[in-house]
Amino acid sequence: MLLNRMSLRSTATVGAATLVAGATFAVSAFADDSVDPNVAANAAVPETEESAPEEVVETSEEEFFAASQEIGEDELTTLREQARLERDAALGNRTQTSEAAGSDIEEEKEEEEEELPTYTGDPRGLALEMVLAQGWSAGEFHDCLEPLWEKESNWNHTAQNPSSGAYGIPQSLPGDKMATHGSDWQTNPATQIAWGIDYIKGRYGTPCGAWAHSQSVGWY
Template sequence: MDGPGLAAIAAGSIFTYAGVKGISVPQAVQSIVQGKSPADLPQTAAIGTPTSAAAAAGGSTDGGGGQIVQGGSAQATLQATAASFGWTGDQWQALAQIETHEAGFNPRAKNPSSGALGLAQALGHGNGSATAGTLGNEYGGNGLSDAQAKAANSGDAGAQALWMCNYIKSRYGDPVKAWAFWQAHHWY
């Protein structure tokens, strides 16, 4: 069996295990990467049911869902975050298209003319000094606590990915609709 075949089996096993145990896929993946057993994780909502990391951390719950994923590349982080919203397949492909055109999976990307920042190219959502980070103050709200927004404003891909997914969910409903808008307007 070749590498892609083994990778597909591993991914399927993780999705199945997470669903059976009632934990999220990102939690299962993150614990495996960290060398922890997924069996030791507390059970959460069943797979496909977003949970709010911000709420668990005492943060904002203004329509936010999903959870912050840490570790791996920015692309892997965004993909795992999207999966926590149930966005796989065509939804992930649409989100990847948006991201490729916006920031190219670079959490430190900054638009020189507008100041839009990070993966989501967020602009103007920061909340004063409570959310200002080392790169700017463009992330805030959309399910993030002030501390999480500060991390996003300092280049944290996990916090930026969660903000981006919550923003797309609240504004468009899903990435396919957001991508259709992007194609017509070249922004989202």
């Protein structure tokens, strides 16, 4: 800040020297033209005797710092716009990251749903395989299980008794009992057959035991 003061004072000094030099030059010029020296001197010197030298305004250190730190309105607007763009960019990246994570979760759920068992073939053939897997003979199926479920539902996995509410191939009552073998018990014949065979095994021992009971009392 000392340099600033010195610069202003130096400027004032140089200005004064220049004024004197100019006056001297004017006097010399008039002298060369055979002009009266007094006239030349009057022309070089200002007529107003009361005019004071130009006041030099010194700038304090505080005013200098304040002036250097002031930010114009245009520059302030530009800085605000840059900050807004950076904020929006950060939020956009976060949103994209969140959306990407959400899509991964949805894909995992879809894969889990695809893992649920589905069966589109002949339910009788599947039931025969399950009967044999239990160690029962093929006769248990052909002579007993096949006619039992033919009577109950005609092997229709969407059959529902309008009066009792029994549902599916084995006519489970209520139908949601079959949920123990799969959440797709309403639409998947394989889930219904697996539940029906476990029910027969636990209650009657074999399909023929269930068929005999049905023939005797009309239900199993």
